[in-house]
Amino acid sequence: MRRGSAVRGDAGSKREVRFSLRSAGSRCGSLALAWAIPGFAAAAPPIAPDSLSEICDPSTGLPMPAIPTMFDPASPPAADIEALTWLLFGICAAIFVVVQGALVHAIIKYRARRRDEAAGDEPRQVYGSNPVELAWTVIPVVIVFVLTLASVRLIRDIERTSPPEGALKVVVIGHQWWWEYRYPDLGIVTANELVVPAERPVWLELHSADVNHSWWVPQLAGKMDCIPGHPNTLWFEADRPGVYLGQCAEYCGNQHANMLLRVEARAVDGPLGFDAWVANQQSPPVDDDSTTPGRDVFLALACQSCHDIAGVSEGAFGPNLTHLMSRATLGAGVAPLDRDSLRQWVDDPQTLKPGCNMPSLKLDTNQLDAVVDYLASLR
Amino acid sequence: MSTLTTRPAEVGAAVGGEPLATRLHRWAVTVDHKRLGIMYVLSGLVFFLVGGIEASIMRAQLARPANDLVSPEVFNQLFTMHGTTMVFLVGMPILLGMGNYLVPLMIGARDMAFPRLNAFGFWLFLFGGLLLYFSYIGAQGLYGTAVAPDVGWFAYAPLTDRTFSRGNSTDYWILGIMVSGFGSIATGLNLVVTILSMRCRGMTLMRMPLLAWMMLIVGLLVLAALGPLTAAQVMLLFDRNLGAHFFDPQEGGSAVLWQHFFWFFGHPEVYILVLPAFGFVSEIIPTFSRKVIFGYPLMVAATVAIGFISLSVWAHHMFAVGMGPALNAFFSAMTFMIAVPTGIKIFNWIGTMWGGRIRFASPMLFATGFVAMFVIGGLTGIMLAMVPFDWQVSDSYFVVGHFHYVLFGGTVFAIFGALHYWYPKAVGRMLDETVAKWSFWLLFAGFNLTFFPMHISGMLGMPRRIYTFQPDRGLELWNVLSSSGVVLQAAGVILIVWNLLRSARKGAVAGNDPWDAWTLEWATTSPPPEHNFDVAPTVGSRRPLWDLKHPEDPDGRYE
Amino acid sequence: MAATSDSLAAAAPHAEEWRPARGRTGMACLIGMECFFFGTFIVAFLFYVGKDTTGPTGKTCLSIGPVVVWSICLISSSFTVVAAVKALAKARKAAFEFWLGLTLLLGGAFIYGTVMEWRGLMLEHELFISTNLFGSTYYSLVGFHAFHVVLGLTVLGLLWTLSKFGHLGPEDTERVELVSWYWHFVDVVWIFVFTSVYLIGTGILS
Numbered sequence A: 001m002r003r004g005s006a007v008r009g010d011a012g013s014k015r016e017v018r019f020s021l022r023s024a025g026s027r028c029g030s031l032a033l034a035w036a037i038p039g040f041a042a043a044a045p046p047i048a049p050d051s052l053s054e055i056c057d058p059s060t061g062l063p064m065p066a067i068p069t070m071f072d073p074a075s076p077p078a079a080d081i082e083a084l085t086w087l088l089f090g091i092c093a094a095i096f097v098v099v100q101g102a103l104v105h106a107i108i109k110y111r112a113r114r115r116d117e118a119a120g121d122e123p124r125q126v127y128g129s130n131p132v133e134l135a136w137t138v139i140p141v142v143i144v145f146v147l148t149l150a151s152v153r154l155i156r157d158i159e160r161t162s163p164p165e166g167a168l169k170v171v172v173i174g175h176q177w178w179w180e181y182r183y184p185d186l187g188i189v190t191a192n193e194l195v196v197p198a199e200r201p202v203w204l205e206l207h208s209a210d211v212n213h214s215w216w217v218p219q220l221a222g223k224m225d226c227i228p229g230h231p232n233t234l235w236f237e238a239d240r241p242g243v244y245l246g247q248c249a250e251y252c253g254n255q256h257a258n259m260l261l262r263v264e265a266r267a268v269d270g271p272l273g274f275d276a277w278v279a280n281q282q283s284p285p286v287d288d289d290s291t292t293p294g295r296d297v298f299l300a301l302a303c304q305s306c307h308d309i310a311g312v313s314e315g316a317f318g319p320n321l322t323h324l325m326s327r328a329t330l331g332a333g334v335a336p337l338d339r340d341s342l343r344q345w346v347d348d349p350q351t352l353k354p355g356c357n358m359p360s361l362k363l364d365t366n367q368l369d370a371v372v373d374y375l376a377s378l379r
Numbered sequence B: 001m002s003t004l005t006t007r008p009a010e011v012g013a014a015v016g017g018e019p020l021a022t023r024l025h026r027w028a029v030t031v032d033h034k035r036l037g038i039m040y041v042l043s044g045l046v047f048f049l050v051g052g053i054e055a056s057i058m059r060a061q062l063a064r065p066a067n068d069l070v071s072p073e074v075f076n077q078l079f080t081m082h083g084t085t086m087v088f089l090v091g092m093p094i095l096l097g098m099g100n101y102l103v104p105l106m107i108g109a110r111d112m113a114f115p116r117l118n119a120f121g122f123w124l125f126l127f128g129g130l131l132l133y134f135s136y137i138g139a140q141g142l143y144g145t146a147v148a149p150d151v152g153w154f155a156y157a158p159l160t161d162r163t164f165s166r167g168n169s170t171d172y173w174i175l176g177i178m179v180s181g182f183g184s185i186a187t188g189l190n191l192v193v194t195i196l197s198m199r200c201r202g203m204t205l206m207r208m209p210l211l212a213w214m215m216l217i218v219g220l221l222v223l224a225a226l227g228p229l230t231a232a233q234v235m236l237l238f239d240r241n242l243g244a245h246f247f248d249p250q251e252g253g254s255a256v257l258w259q260h261f262f263w264f265f266g267h268p269e270v271y272i273l274v275l276p277a278f279g280f281v282s283e284i285i286p287t288f289s290r291k292v293i294f295g296y297p298l299m300v301a302a303t304v305a306i307g308f309i310s311l312s313v314w315a316h317h318m319f320a321v322g323m324g325p326a327l328n329a330f331f332s333a334m335t336f337m338i339a340v341p342t343g344i345k346i347f348n349w350i351g352t353m354w355g356g357r358i359r360f361a362s363p364m365l366f367a368t369g370f371v372a373m374f375v376i377g378g379l380t381g382i383m384l385a386m387v388p389f390d391w392q393v394s395d396s397y398f399v400v401g402h403f404h405y406v407l408f409g410g411t412v413f414a415i416f417g418a419l420h421y422w423y424p425k426a427v428g429r430m431l432d433e434t435v436a437k438w439s440f441w442l443l444f445a446g447f448n449l450t451f452f453p454m455h456i457s458g459m460l461g462m463p464r465r466i467y468t469f470q471p472d473r474g475l476e477l478w479n480v481l482s483s484s485g486v487v488l489q490a491a492g493v494i495l496i497v498w499n500l501l502r503s504a505r506k507g508a509v510a511g512n513d514p515w516d517a518w519t520l521e522w523a524t525t526s527p528p529p530e531h532n533f534d535v536a537p538t539v540g541s542r543r544p545l546w547d548l549k550h551p552e553d554p555d556g557r558y559e
Numbered sequence C: 001m002a003a004t005s006d007s008l009a010a011a012a013p014h015a016e017e018w019r020p021a022r023g024r025t026g027m028a029c030l031i032g033m034e035c036f037f038f039g040t041f042i043v044a045f046l047f048y049v050g051k052d053t054t055g056p057t058g059k060t061c062l063s064i065g066p067v068v069v070w071s072i073c074l075i076s077s078s079f080t081v082v083a084a085v086k087a088l089a090k091a092r093k094a095a096f097e098f099w100l101g102l103t104l105l106l107g108g109a110f111i112y113g114t115v116m117e118w119r120g121l122m123l124e125h126e127l128f129i130s131t132n133l134f135g136s137t138y139y140s141l142v143g144f145h146a147f148h149v150v151l152g153l154t155v156l157g158l159l160w161t162l163s164k165f166g167h168l169g170p171e172d173t174e175r176v177e178l179v180s181w182y183w184h185f186v187d188v189v190w191i192f193v194f195t196s197v198y199l200i201g202t203g204i205l206s
């Protein structure tokens, strides 16, 4: 059960206290796991080793874990929680073993034998025992006290009321069924894919435009709800560049299942770096003569009433399309963003995401090709 | 004056000679707590089959990723109706119904305190349930497409606002639950009054069977929890139909307030669903261990403590809502605390078995299964109370796993145990033991196969209430395991139903006291006469029948 | 095995034990349930005080003067109903009907007050349940209270009629007393409603 340490080591050295708590937790957890119930033990291997094998995200080249779980944390809140999880597993597995052990023992040892039944008389009647009952009241009290302390301490560590120093501020707005991201300090508005620099804290302000949603990327932090009229905050700091996946975790209606989350933590520099991304997002949309017909169709149809393309249209009901093609996925993750699926989407989004809030505008083939050409040019 | 003799003539088919219409009429107009209890249980079981079929369809849909067996709309209705049905139309009525049947017998009363109110409560429950299901036909008006409620069993605002939930389906949800809620209030009130006011001579509070104690607390919790639910539902109804703004964020209304109101009801509700189960188990384990319950006074104290604490932990369902560190810490601490009285119960049950002479007849199998499974569910509950951990797994399948362990492994197992235990009393015939054992093991295996993997898929990142899940996130295996367990569960349920139906005619005649038990209900005939006892009983200890069977060593002196 | 025996009935003799009366326990439970019901509406009202996005609100459109008068009526009706119960216990029919009648009048006056207040709010201030949060919380809280007062008045009226036709005697004292409990409860709730709506909601207490 030593699997986690190789990856976690570097993050841990930065945070002395947390590291010790974590390793104590996982040692304790592993110990318990080693002889705990088969269920828990069976659960462990698939969770961890797999998630450590990483694959490459095709569009960005960033590493991406095969299984994006809370057991492969990439940010301090998630790492703290993972450490706590092993501690919790340990304690609960120990209680489980003691209680079920006693139960099984009673079942086996005190099972009626035929000869007892024949004898007909009853076993000794024990009405209670003050010391014993006191013991099994006080011991749980102590355990519960320890758990409470652990809980309170970690709440205090994780749930910040003000942004960490130097944090990048992003406003998240949940919509049925897509995400809007605004970078107030950078003047960027984008959708569905959150791009952040690695190794810099990020401070999210969570809002909702309609019903409750919940922002949950297990590798970065626990979830936090997006509630209309009740702004929340959440922070994380990606330890390493990578693509981190998640999805909306509060039931928000028809397409709740397809309201996926994708966070790209990029190195600051380089052609695929965060700064380059920011520069691109801040630039005006591509305006290429060859796509003017598509733009005209876009403006002539209802598209412009729902979608914002900087300098072109100002709709606010749907995702901002200014730099659509800088994204890797379409419709909050239902399909990869390539020409084919884009065409299918514009033709009839309901075929890709049945129930979503964008209607099919029934374009004819010419219009369709023109609009798709235009959209495909929005890098 | 040997008045309490067996009445073989009444066993099973006492009314067999009458025409069907007469018999139905007698059931329809009855105010007898035993008949009402039986009707509660039967209608609850029918709803259980319905809710189980809904669950089976969900599991079929989730058996593989990107499945399209049902549409998202249908799936969302399925889990809403499944959750609502199981909580309000299965758990509550069966438990309150069994309380109805058993409490007067166990405390030596002739009937419930208010028999007519009792009948009224039952019919309210039934019509509320039918109203809820009528939504499948009438939710958009009789001429439109029919849609059942699809807002989830806790119907979070503002998804329930007119803007997001058109048509009438949410109104059906509100009204159906509200009407059956009035029924529960009536029954809860009736239980409290019966237990306080109708005990037979010698039955002091501290001599009551533990089941009566649990039912007393349940009755009080029903009174405390259903008022706020009704009030919140009235507000929602006003929002939807009169244009009020209670939960309308556009006008300053608060979506979070609904959550507080709902869970102020919702958390006590889950203890309403488990305390009676604790009661059943507290009766079954001593009988089949042949020992007096271990630590009766502490059990009573623990029950009362659970009742109180359960009123102050509701916001543990809202750790991800952004309540702030102080409130999160407070509710976390309160929630942990409830492990102590619950643990006391678990330990006292094991203590009762310790040194006993345990007979694993079917009720005891279910009761033992209950203890084992409930401990798992309780421990995952404790994990959820750890706020930072909950931030990760809240609203994920981990929670679904948790609450099925406590609700199915806990409540439903205990209900089945109780059905097997008291069936001979109510029907006068024994259930088939072989079939009963098969159904237990099928259910036990199927239950674990279905619900254990859910913890893992939840921790791997699978949120609940999704009609389809992403491939390639390591979720396929766990979901297909979950889905396959349902087959075993269904087989177990079918066996139980078959056993219940068949044994009513074919089972061996039970006699008054087939399990050699110690509480008062076993002192009257099976089934009991309409007035329960020919002579009002008097008791001198917690186990009146022990005293009778062991006159040389009665219980009273040890209490 | 058959444990059924008459000895259950013949066990050690017991002194007659005390059991709370059915009716009283039932009424106490009902009242307890109602407390939670009203509590929820009061919480909602207090939670939303001052959170309206548009007027009119309690500050601008509630006048406390008349309400104090009607409240005094309602509160004093608690005393008259006690007098009525006492009279009934002593079999003084005329006094019973007098006190009960007075209770009805006082309760009726309170309802009249509510009606007038609502009329004013709707006609002069154009405040409806759909206007704003204050409208929603105010009408539902005060409305549910008024509804309970009307329920109480109906039952009291029924008792008065029964008595007029000679169907009520001292043997019914206990039942009438239960109704009076309910009436007291409605009064006590009013004290909380009054404090929330007319003192806190208007900013007099804040």
Ligand code: HEA
Pocket: A095, A099, A139, A140, A141, A143, A144, B154, B270, B271, B273, B274, B316, B317, B318, B319, B335, B336, B338, B339, B340, B342, B343, B344, B346, B374, B375, B377, B378, B379, B380, B381, B382, B384, B385, B386, B390, B393, B394, B395, B399, B402, B403, B406, B407, B410, B411
């Ligand atoms: C029968 C119903 C039932 C019962 C009994 C419980 C019991 C408990 N539940 Fe559960 N719960 C539900 C039904 C139930 N729950 C449902 C339906 C939901 C989801 C609702 C929804 O969202 O749809 C839910 C959700 C839920 C949540 C919210 C999760 C989320 O949505 O994020 C939490 C969080 O704290 C929680 C905690 C607990 C705890 C601490 C207990 C405790 O009472 C458990 C106590 C028992 C034990 C701990 C085991 C025995 C004790 C010992 C052996 C002693 C030694 C132990 C220690 C010292 C720890 N439950």
Ligand code: HEA
Pocket: B048, B049, B051, B052, B053, B055, B056, B058, B059, B079, B080, B082, B083, B084, B086, B087, B090, B091, B152, B153, B154, B400, B404, B407, B408, B411, B412, B450, B464, B465, B466, B467, B482, B486, B489, B490, B491, B493, B494
């Ligand atoms: C007592 C309560 C209870 C019980 C017993 C169950 C029992 C089951 N539950 Fe349920 N469940 C809830 C309470 C309960 N549940 C609640 C409260 C929710 C939350 C809802 C929400 O999110 O809003 C939920 C949610 C829930 C979900 C999550 C849905 C989602 O989030 O998307 C799932 C998914 O697998 C599920 C599955 C099951 C299964 C497989 C069973 C099985 O154990 C069922 C076994 C029964 C059968 C298989 C029926 C057998 C019947 C037959 C074979 C028919 C024979 C027919 C005739 C003779 C007519 N349940």
Ligand code: CUA
Pocket: A174, A175, A177, A212, A213, A214, A248, A249, A250, A251, A252, A253, A256, A257, A259
């Ligand atoms: Cu958004 Cu679920």
Ligand SMILES: [Cu+2]
Pocket: B266, B267, B270, B313, B314, B316, B317
């Ligand atoms: Cu709870």
